[in-house]
Amino acid sequence: MPRKSLSMMIALSGLILSSTMTFAAPAIEVLGQDYVFPNKIEGLPAKLSDFKGLEINSFMTTDGVKLSYWEAGQGRPLIFIPGWSANGAEYINVMYLLSQKYHVYVIDPRNQGLSQNVEYGTRIARFGADLNEFIEHLGVEKVDLCGWSMGASVVWSYIDLFGTDTIRKAVFIDEPISIYTHADWSEQERQQAGGMTTSAERMIAAFGGAPTNDQIVDMNAMRRYMEQGSPAFQNSEAFAQTFIKSDPKFMSLVLFDHAMNDWRDVVRHKIDVPTAIFTGENSNNVPSQKWMQSVIPGAELHVYSAQDQGDHFLAFKNPTRFTADLASFLER
Numbered sequence: 001m002p003r004k005s006l007s008m009m010i011a012l013s014g015l016i017l018s019s020t021m022t023f024a025a026p027a028i029e030v031l032g033q034d035y036v037f038p039n040k041i042e043g044l045p046a047k048l049s050d051f052k053g054l055e056i057n058s059f060m061t062t063d064g065v066k067l068s069y070w071e072a073g074q075g076r077p078l079i080f081i082p083g084w085s086a087n088g089a090e091y092i093n094v095m096y097l098l099s100q101k102y103h104v105y106v107i108d109p110r111n112q113g114l115s116q117n118v119e120y121g122t123r124i125a126r127f128g129a130d131l132n133e134f135i136e137h138l139g140v141e142k143v144d145l146c147g148w149s150m151g152a153s154v155v156w157s158y159i160d161l162f163g164t165d166t167i168r169k170a171v172f173i174d175e176p177i178s179i180y181t182h183a184d185w186s187e188q189e190r191q192q193a194g195g196m197t198t199s200a201e202r203m204i205a206a207f208g209g210a211p212t213n214d215q216i217v218d219m220n221a222m223r224r225y226m227e228q229g230s231p232a233f234q235n236s237e238a239f240a241q242t243f244i245k246s247d248p249k250f251m252s253l254v255l256f257d258h259a260m261n262d263w264r265d266v267v268r269h270k271i272d273v274p275t276a277i278f279t280g281e282n283s284n285n286v287p288s289q290k291w292m293q294s295v296i297p298g299a300e301l302h303v304y305s306a307q308d309q310g311d312h313f314l315a316f317k318n319p320t321r322f323t324a325d326l327a328s329f330l331e332r
Helices: 001-019 027-031 089-097 124-138 150-162 187-193 202-207 218-228 231-243 248-260 266-270 286-295 318-329
Strands: 054-059 068-073 077-083 103-107 142-147 167-173 275-281 301-304
Touching: 027 054, 054 124, 068 124, 068 266, 077 089, 077 124, 077 150, 089 103, 089 318, 103 124, 124 142, 124 248, 142 150, 150 167, 150 248, 150 266, 150 286, 167 318, 187 286, 202 248, 231 266, 231 318, 266 286, 275 286, 275 318, 286 301, 301 318
Parallel strands: 077 103, 077 142, 142 167, 167 275, 275 301
Antiparallel strands: 054 068, 068 103
16 A cells, blocks of 8 residues: 555544544643632632533644533533634533533633644534534434524524434523614614624624724623623623633634524424523513424523623523423423
8 A cells, every 4th residue: 555545544543543533631730720719609619619510622624623522510411502702611600500411511612712723614603513423423313502692603604504302302592683784674674683783793893892883783692791780790790801812813704704694494394393582671682582382392481680680691691590490391
């Protein structure tokens, strides 16, 4: 056999092996130290070591990217897909509460969290393929999927590409169905789609700190992020900021593609599993979430009040109620 062919076979076999290999370790070992949360909250961990069984693992995608994921608990598999720039560390309270009943996973998307930074595959379709490969890596037949913010778009892409055969139930948290506002839309169409920008480039710049206004980019979610009045949110954000050092240059690569996708056809025609939708009074996405409920057969909608931390970050600001509502839906 020619040396070049032999080298290619060895490389291919290594890729196949690495794509199925699990790199598992307790989170406290991967992160290198324990962590004491700023606020003591009854029912939530006071320090990282209180979360027994939390692991940080990884697998290799077919295009050679090492993706990390957080894992805890036993039982039926429940996978969380974070939003743009987010990661498994931010789910620490959500995982802690749900791992008492479920086998909970949070995948760090490429270029986010503890996953590898790369300059390729930075589109939602590839993120959907990554989710498919992750489910294959876990070797499970059915999963419950929960996508928050951009993570909902990743689930929609997964459904568009691979269908719903592996999905038992689906959950979406406060994601516009089309971020980009088309110039020929009526105001009703814009609200139903959730359009929040007239320029993807300006949105990307605004997310990087450039000045803008709400007619160009809806910055409500950013403002709500800065309002960290929830002690639970303070804990999870402080934890994430201590251990996760994401590179904005790499994270921003997916934003243009993310902004320009219109998922209305997928939402209207391809979601045929039990579905729950979460949003809140302090989110501008409520009309689009109501439209989504109206076109998905049997979908249920949870609209949290302002008092219940009902905004784009409701799962992290009010993890006790969110996990209770989510578990109730999953058990029905």
